[in-house]
Amino acid sequence: MSRTHPINCIIPPYILDKLLESEDGDVRKAALDTLLTTARLRGERSVRAAFSGAAAPGNGRRTIFDCRQSEFLPSAELARPEDGPASEDASVNRAFDALGLTRDFFKEAFQRNSVDDRGMRLDGYVHYSIKYANAFWDGRQMVFGDGDGQDFTDLTKSLDVIAHELGHGVTEFTSGFEYHKQAGALNESMSDVFGSLVKQWSLKETADEADWLIGADVWTPLIGGDALRSMKDPGSAYDNPLTGKDPQPDRMSEFVHLPDTRRGDWGGVHYNSGIPNKAFYLVAKHIGGFSWEAAGSIWYESLKASGAEDTFQDFADTTFRKAGELFGADSPEQSIVLAAWQEVEVQITGVPTGIARARSFAVDGNGGVGREDGGMEALSRQIGQLSNKVTVLAKDLAGMKGTR
Incomplete structure (x- = not known):
C-alpha cells in the first residue's frame, strides 16, 4: 500500500x-x-x-x-x-x-x-x-x-x-501524513475533525450543541444512538453483540499497539485517532462558541505546518505553537491547547509536567473562555514566565555566537 x-x-x-x-x-x-x-x-x-x-x-x-x-x-x-x-x-x-x-x-x-x-x-x-x-x-x-x-x-x-x-x-x-502508526492516526483524526466541523458549520451549531459523533446516520440503521466514533468520548460510540464495543482509546496510557498491516489497521490508525480526537474536542469545548473558528483554525494551520511522519508529540507541539501565533503566547486559547494535550497524556515539549491539568479548563455562562478559581490566570502567568526564560536564553545564545 x-x-x-x-x-x-x-x-x-x-x-x-x-x-x-x-x-x-x-x-x-x-x-x-x-x-x-x-x-x-x-x-x-x-x-x-x-x-x-x-x-x-x-x-x-x-x-x-x-x-x-x-x-x-x-x-x-x-x-x-x-x-x-x-x-x-x-x-x-x-x-x-x-x-x-x-x-x-x-x-x-x-x-x-x-x-x-x-x-x-x-x-x-x-x-x-x-x-x-x-x-x-x-x-x-x-x-x-x-x-x-x-x-x-x-x-x-x-x-x-x-x-x-x-x-x-x-x-x-498539506501535511501528507503517512497512513500508518501515529502519523496515520493523525491523518484519520484530521478527517474526523473536518467531518465534525462541516456538520456543525452546516447546522450552525456551537461546540456545546454538537453531538461530536461520526457516521451516526449510516452505521447500524436498526440500532439507535450509536456511531462509528465519538470525538467527545472515544470508546463509547457503540457496544452491541454484533460488533462488540468501540475499542478507541482516549489517552496515551491506553494506546493500542498493533502490527503495521491491514489486519493491524496499519498500526492502529482508526483506533488511536481517538487520542488526538479527544484533544481537539477538549480545545473546542473549552474555548467555546463555533468550533471551526478558534479550535478549527489552530488545527488547520497546524496541519499545514506538519510533516508526513509527525507523531502525536510533534503535532501537539505544533498546535501549541500555532495557538500562540494566532492568539498570543500567553492567551487563554494557548493555555487550553496545553491543558487538552496534557489531559490525553501528551506533554508539550519544553513545558514542565503538571503546569496545566483539566481543572484549568473553564467556560463562562456565554460559552466563551472563562476563569475558575484563578487557575487560568496562574497557568497564563506560568506560561508567560516560561516564554520569558526562552527569550532570555535565545538572547544569551545570540550573544555567545556574536563573540565567537
Missing part, C-alpha cells in the same frame, strides 16, 4: 473483520465482499499514485456519476453536473449537496479553494458495487457504496462521513 496515497475508507477494517464472525450469512458475505473490493482498490490506487496530482482544476465544480452497481468507474453514467438540475435519485442529490457544503466550508472557514487549494474538481460516484459497505476517497474522487441495509445504510446519507473522506484529500495536499 502507498503510505502517502492510500485508499481512505470510512469503515475501519476491524469492524468489517468483526462482521465476518456474524451468524447471518448475508452480513458475512457483504463484509467479505467489501474487504475484498477494498483490497483490490488499494492495489489500483498504488499504481495510480503517481498521477494523483493530475486532476484538472475546475473551481471546485461538482459532478456526480452513477455506477449502477458496477465497480468499473469509467463505465459510470453522468447523473448530475454542477449546473444541471436535481436528479430523481436521492443518493445523487445527497452526494452533490454534501460535496458542495464541504467545499463551501473550506472556502468560508479557511479560505481554501477546494481539496487541493487550487480549485480541484469534485467528482462523486454513487451506487458503487453491490451492497458495498464503505465510502472512500482515492486521491481523485469520492466513491459511495449503498451499504448492506443492516449494518450500514447508503453512505451518502452522512454529511460528516463525506466531509471526513474529502478531508483525507486536504491532508494529502
Whole structure:
C-alpha cells in the first residue's frame, strides 16, 4: 500500500473483520465482499499514485456519476453536473449537496479553494458495487457504496462521513501524513475533525450543541444512538453483540499497539485517532462558541505546518505553537491547547509536567473562555514566565555566537 496515497475508507477494517464472525450469512458475505473490493482498490490506487496530482482544476465544480452497481468507474453514467438540475435519485442529490457544503466550508472557514487549494474538481460516484459497505476517497474522487441495509445504510446519507473522506484529500495536499502508526492516526483524526466541523458549520451549531459523533446516520440503521466514533468520548460510540464495543482509546496510557498491516489497521490508525480526537474536542469545548473558528483554525494551520511522519508529540507541539501565533503566547486559547494535550497524556515539549491539568479548563455562562478559581490566570502567568526564560536564553545564545 502507498503510505502517502492510500485508499481512505470510512469503515475501519476491524469492524468489517468483526462482521465476518456474524451468524447471518448475508452480513458475512457483504463484509467479505467489501474487504475484498477494498483490497483490490488499494492495489489500483498504488499504481495510480503517481498521477494523483493530475486532476484538472475546475473551481471546485461538482459532478456526480452513477455506477449502477458496477465497480468499473469509467463505465459510470453522468447523473448530475454542477449546473444541471436535481436528479430523481436521492443518493445523487445527497452526494452533490454534501460535496458542495464541504467545499463551501473550506472556502468560508479557511479560505481554501477546494481539496487541493487550487480549485480541484469534485467528482462523486454513487451506487458503487453491490451492497458495498464503505465510502472512500482515492486521491481523485469520492466513491459511495449503498451499504448492506443492516449494518450500514447508503453512505451518502452522512454529511460528516463525506466531509471526513474529502478531508483525507486536504491532508494529502498539506501535511501528507503517512497512513500508518501515529502519523496515520493523525491523518484519520484530521478527517474526523473536518467531518465534525462541516456538520456543525452546516447546522450552525456551537461546540456545546454538537453531538461530536461520526457516521451516526449510516452505521447500524436498526440500532439507535450509536456511531462509528465519538470525538467527545472515544470508546463509547457503540457496544452491541454484533460488533462488540468501540475499542478507541482516549489517552496515551491506553494506546493500542498493533502490527503495521491491514489486519493491524496499519498500526492502529482508526483506533488511536481517538487520542488526538479527544484533544481537539477538549480545545473546542473549552474555548467555546463555533468550533471551526478558534479550535478549527489552530488545527488547520497546524496541519499545514506538519510533516508526513509527525507523531502525536510533534503535532501537539505544533498546535501549541500555532495557538500562540494566532492568539498570543500567553492567551487563554494557548493555555487550553496545553491543558487538552496534557489531559490525553501528551506533554508539550519544553513545558514542565503538571503546569496545566483539566481543572484549568473553564467556560463562562456565554460559552466563551472563562476563569475558575484563578487557575487560568496562574497557568497564563506560568506560561508567560516560561516564554520569558526562552527569550532570555535565545538572547544569551545570540550573544555567545556574536563573540565567537
